[in-house]
Amino acid sequence: MLLARVEGNVVATRKHPSFEGWRFVICQPINNAGEPEGVPQIAIDGHGAGMHQRVIISSDGGAARAMVGDSQSPARWFVMGVVDEKEPGVPV
Amino acid sequence: MKLGTVIGRVILSVTVPKLEGARWLIVSPFTREHFQHGSETPPGMSKDPSLVVYDNLGGDLGQTIGYIEGREAAQPFETPPPIDAINAALVDDIFYNPFNK
Numbered sequence: 007m008l009l010a011r012v013e014g015n016v017v018a019t020r021k022h023p024s025f026e027g028w029r030f031v032i033c034q035p036i037n038n039a040g041e042p043e044g045v046p047q048i049a050i051d052g053h054g055a056g057m058h059q060r061v062i063i064s065s066d067g068g069a070a071r072a073m074v075g076d077s078q079s080p081a082r083w084f085v086m087g088v089v090d091e092k093e094p095g096v097p098v
Numbered sequence: 099m100k101l102g103t104v105i106g107r108v109i110l111s112v113t114v115p116k117l118e119g120a121r122w123l124i125v126s127p128f129t130r131e132h133f134q135h136g137s138e139t140p141p142g143m144s145k146d147p148s149l150v151v152y153d154n155l156g157g158d159l160g161q162t163i164g165y166i167e168g169r170e171a172a173q174p175f176e177t178p179p180p181i182d183a184i185n186a187a188l189v190d191d192i193f194y195n196p197f198n199k
Contacts, residue, residue: 011197013133013194013195013196013197014133014192014193014194014195015193016101016164016187016189016191016192016193017189017190017191017192017193018164018187018188018189018190019188019190020155020156020187020188021155021164021186021187021188022155022174022186022187025186025187030099030164030187032133032192032194034130034196034197042130042197045100045127045128045129045130045146046101046128046130046133047099047100048099048100048101048164049099057195058195058197065168067168067169067170067173070170071173077173078173078174078175079173079174080166080170080171080173080174080184080186081166081170082099082166082167082168082170083099
C-alpha cells in the first residue's frame with residue numbers, strides 16, 4: 007500500500023471489460039513530507055477521490071478482482087481509502 | 099496500471115503453444131514528466147527501461163496504453179500463460195494537474 011496524491015484521471019474507451027464503469031485516477035506516490043516519489047500509478051477508484059486529495063492505494067489483485075466483480079480481471083492497483091488526517095500532520 | 103507509449107512490436111516464431119499468434123508491444127513507460135503532456139505525448143523514450151507487453155486490445159505504434167504488471171496480467175486467461183505484463187486500456191485522454199505546494 008502506498009500513500010499517494012490524486013493528480014488527475016485517465017479516459018479509455020477500449021479497455022478490459024471488467025473496467026467498464028470504473029474511474030481511472032492518476033495517483034502520485036508521496037513521501038512523509040508530501041513530496042512526489044516515483045512514477046505515478048493509475049488506480050481504479052470506487053470512492054470518488056477528488057483532485058489533489060491524499061489516498062492510500064493498494065496493489066492487492068485479489069481484492070481488486072472482488073471489487074470489480076470479475077475473477078478474470080487483470081485489475082491490480084485500486085484506491086483503498088481517502089486520507090482524512092495523517093500524523094505527524096502535513097498540510098493537504 | 100502504468101501508462102506507456104508503444105514504441106514497437108515483437109513477433110515470435112517459436113513460442114509457448116498457449117501464446118501462439120499473440121500480439122506483443124514494446125512499451126516505453128511514462129515518467130512523471132510525460133504526464134504533463136497529456137494526450138499529446140512526444141514520442142520520446144523515457145529513461146526507464148522499456149518492456150514487452152502482451153496485447154489483445156490492438157494497441158499500435160505511437161499510442162499511449164495502460165498496462166498492468168505482475169501476476170494479475172495472467173488473470174484474464176482460463177489457464178495462466180507465462181506473461182507478466184498485459185495491455186489493459188488504450189488511453190484516449192489524460193487529465194493531469196500536478197500538485198504544487
